[in-house]
Amino acid sequence: MDDGQMIEQIRQGRKEYLNTIAEKYYDDIYRFCCYQTGSPDQSYDLAQETFLRFIRYVDHYRHKNLKGYLLAIAMNVCRDYFHCEKKRRTVPWDSPLNPEGESVGGDAASEKVLEAERIEKVREALLCLPPMQREVIVLHCCSGLTYREIGAVTGAGISTVKSRMKQGTEKLKRMLRKEDFYGE
Amino acid sequence: MGNDKIKLPELSVDPIKKKESLYKIQEAAAQKRLVYCPSWLEILKSQLAYISRGYWIGQGAFAGVGILVFLLLGNLSREDVPYLFYASVLAASIGIVTVMELGRSQSCQMGELEESCYFNLGQLWGIKMVLSGSINVAILTGVIGGLSRKTDFGILALCLYILVPFVLSHGCYLLLLFWGRNMGKKWPQITAAVFMGLAAMIPGAFPGVYRQIYLPVWGGVFLIGVVLLALELHSLFKKLSVGGEKICWS
Numbered sequence: 407m408d409d410g411q412m413i414e415q416i417r418q419g420r421k422e423y424l425n426t427i428a429e430k431y432y433d434d435i436y437r438f439c440c441y442q443t444g445s446p447d448q449s450y451d452l453a454q455e456t457f458l459r460f461i462r463y464v465d466h467y468r469h470k471n472l473k474g475y476l477l478a479i480a481m482n483v484c485r486d487y488f489h490c491e492k493k494r495r496t497v498p499w500d501s502p503l504n505p506e507g508e509s510v511g512g513d514a515a516s517e518k519v520l521e522a523e524r525i526e527k528v529r530e531a532l533l534c535l536p537p538m539q540r541e542v543i544v545l546h547c548c549s550g551l552t553y554r555e556i557g558a559v560t561g562a563g564i565s566t567v568k569s570r571m572k573q574g575t576e577k578l579k580r581m582l583r584k585e586d587f588y589g590e
Numbered sequence: 591m592g593n594d595k596i597k598l599p600e601l602s603v604d605p606i607k608k609k610e611s612l613y614k615i616q617e618a619a620a621q622k623r624l625v626y627c628p629s630w631l632e633i634l635k636s637q638l639a640y641i642s643r644g645y646w647i648g649q650g651a652f653a654g655v656g657i658l659v660f661l662l663l664g665n666l667s668r669e670d671v672p673y674l675f676y677a678s679v680l681a682a683s684i685g686i687v688t689v690m691e692l693g694r695s696q697s698c699q700m701g702e703l704e705e706s707c708y709f710n711l712g713q714l715w716g717i718k719m720v721l722s723g724s725i726n727v728a729i730l731t732g733v734i735g736g737l738s739r740k741t742d743f744g745i746l747a748l749c750l751y752i753l754v755p756f757v758l759s760h761g762c763y764l765l766l767l768f769w770g771r772n773m774g775k776k777w778p779q780i781t782a783a784v785f786m787g788l789a790a791m792i793p794g795a796f797p798g799v800y801r802q803i804y805l806p807v808w809g810g811v812f813l814i815g816v817v818l819l820a821l822e823l824h825s826l827f828k829k830l831s832v833g834g835e836k837i838c839w840s
Contacts, residue, residue, distance in 0.1 A: 424619035437601050454611040461618050465625045491758050547598045
């Protein structure tokens with residue numbers, strides 16, 4: 407069942423599809439919030455708040471792109487978070503390297519450490535970008551939205567989105583080591 | 591972006607924390623009271639269903655009469671048939687269907703019943719008037735088109751000759767309908783329609799009024815009729831919105 411059909415079912419009173427939508431898009435929203443705020447722990451709450459707002463206003467939902475709509479809510483939730491907490495550049499990376507808590511050794515441990523370092527570099531570099539450029543990069547590179555969809559989410563024109571993407575990417579590349587991110 | 595596209599590493603999601611979040615979302619979903627908000631098209635379709643069968647029969651009858659009369663007249667010679675005469679009577683009496691439909695609301699407690707979850711009485715009447723006006727104008731457009739081929743009058747002149755009885759009769763019908771409590775009954779309305787039809791025949795008794803020199807007079811009468819009709823409608827809808835007097839007929 408596609409998103410449009412699920413929304414139609416919800417309008418007919420079948421609330422269980424609200425949970426289906428949450429399960430389908432939770433990971434995407436979480437990752438977006440994580441890259442936006444740099445705080446994995448807070449991002450669970452922010453993702454939760456995103457879906458709570460969606461549920462609150464689902465009666466008036468009239469959009470065609472559900473994922474874009476959810477990301478727009480997530481974007482506003484993150485902006486509210488920054489506004490309240492004012493922690494744009496000082497959020498510590500407070501998640502464990504291995505969320506499952508398992509102990510691993512040998513090559514697997516090295517790979518996990520390298521991966522964690524890589525993620526840390528990206529997180530720090532993203533947090534150094536202006537919020538508007540960061541939003542565009544995360545929406546495009548993490549959530550897979552097109553420039554047109556990003557324009558619809560952020561309220562900016564396509565040329566503005568492309569400009570922010572170009573400038574943000576150039577800044578990000580300058581901050582990252584090329585051999586870690588090209589050609590993957 | 592080509593080869594320079596940045597690929598952000600995929601972050602892992604803690605399944606326990608995710609499950610806790612989803613649980614709270616499920617609680618919110620369970621408590622949510624869904625309100626169905628239909629689109630404007632759905633609302634209009636449902637309102638059309640509440641319009642009486644008699645209305646559609648009446649409109650169909652007038653459309654049929656218009657077609658029949660002019661097809662019949664088309665077989666006679668031009669000099670023998672007062673085309674404008676019959677067209678004016680049709681234009682003057684066609685509004686009776688709309689008035690009778692609106693008059694249903696004046697039956698005992700019908701006004702309250704007709705108000706639905708989406709529209710109040712004023713809005714319902716607005717929809718019925720717009721619908722009726724569109725259908726009547728379409729019928730009259732066909733009549734004018736037929737007349738233009740059978741007479742020597744220009745389109746503008748024909749429009750005025752037909753629309754003047756149309757507008758004036760509607761003004762009288764509305765005035766009658768909302769003047770008093772018992773004017774919503776059918777017999778006063780039918781009597782009014784007959785009277786308006788007879789009144790529309792008067793210009794036909796004086797063929798000279800259809801000369802081009804009198805077109806400005808027709809235009810002036812048309813404008814006055816439109817202004818009076820607009821004032822009537824404004825007064826009517828204002829009374830519906832600020833007080834219940836017009837609803838509490840019963």
